[in-house]
Amino acid sequence: MPKHGKKYQEAVKAVDGSRLYDLPEAVELVKKTAPAKFDETVEVAVRLNVDVRHADQQIRGAVVLPHGIGKSKTVLVFAKGDKAKEAEAAGADFVGAEDLVEKIQGGWLGFDVAIATPDMMAVVGKLGRILGPRGLMPNPKTGTVTMDVERAVKEAKAGKINYRTDKAGIIHAPIGKVSFDAEKLQDNFKTLLSTLIKARPAAVKGTFIKSVTLSSTMGPGIKVNPQNISG
Template sequence: MAKKADLLEKAAELKLEVSDKNTIAEIEAAIAAVDAPVEVEEKATAKAGKRSEKALAEAEAKAEKEARKESGDTSAQSDEAENRKKGPKPVVRPLIERRGKNYQKVAKQVEANKVYALADALALAAKTNPSKFDASVEVHVRLGVDPRQADQNVRATVSLPNGTGKKIRVAVFAPEGDHAAAKKAGADVVGDESFIKQLEKEDINFDILIATPQYMPKLGKYARLLGPRGLMPNPKSGTVATDVAKAVTESKAGKVEYRVDKQAIVHLSIGKVSFGAAKLLENARAFFDSLQAQKPTSLKGSYVKSTNISTTQGPGIKVENVIS
């Protein structure tokens, strides 16, 4: 019994729940279980994927974060811990500092809070062109319409008296009897069945597509090809016409389409910097006259919210409203 007494004494030191009712074998087994070294199973890791060291570390960190949340520990982690997990916050520079040196230089000529007269804005736009190429001069008009309403979805065409300065390639899809007149008017691509074969190959080598009314049903199959590119002929834009020669002449002479986008803004290029202020002013006035004529009768608030002019890569210039 001396052996059992010694074992019970050792078990008491180890705070084991045994008594003299247990057998010597049971007491020895309990003591042996405590004395045995604990083996820690190493987690198998992979070079990549969910079992990689990085993924396992992230999973442990996430579990630790969730455990802190459940226990109500909302204390912020130290800066060192945050930086170790997420890295330092990037320094965001002002937009103008992220532009090129040429842009920053010319932008200083534009007074940020000043609203310029139309003629002055056009002259300033030409001066503040940061590009070495002959950039386009663009007008951006924010309207007070709701483009989701069918009667406020502004869309029209305008013939710019001095053209756009861009070389426009015009395609005509019409019966063979109209081909000669279309070519004489300056059409770059003319065809009927041959044009369909071109569309089958998704060969788009034109900027404007003109079609006769009777040929429009044949283009329905290619709506997904032409529509997203803005090339689907439309009566409102004058590209569905019985007189294809006239439509080609107008397109080549500077007839352009404009429409309000989802943000209720109309964008239009009215020429090149090389046009000079006088020609740009003529084109701008033609556009604003056309836009004025498109004012929806159902509109209750202001038609024009704001107007800006800029070159392709130049700074925006605020312009006083010329449309009531």
């Protein structure tokens, strides 16, 4: 197992692993215990009471965080004609059709978000094996296959994030940077959690959110009280 450095070991000492922290205190602690010199990303891991073997319990979607995540996203749009012009006017970094498909097939992946109009999906579908594993494939469930190109581009630029349950029923998502004000991190956290609660599958019985953990990129995990997520 890799050994953690002295800064991480010091950070761990500040966290009571047996305690469930209320949100305001958890956010302050994650800021305090971030050991790296760079501006670490603050991440949340939410363990849900779902059985992902059943399609109706696989949770996937997107949400626009009110304060973004502290990173400017490079947006690519597959579109033609007026929709291509709309994408360019909205601030898309790359706009095209078959030309972009060929470029990506050649190994280029210089973007963070891919958006497509529905009529382009027959062409974009050729990229499934390349974009799918990287979470870059346009999908109606995340609002990236749409005729409302302007809105999709602006939301992506404003801090829209995608989320989905992994094989263990956990959702991992960024909610900002350590340098963010505590209030902004709390707002982003609450927006994500309320979105997940609304996505609760009808088949789930009992407690839906089993555990919530906050951490920075290089810092220790801090358990948040799921009964008091509003802080």
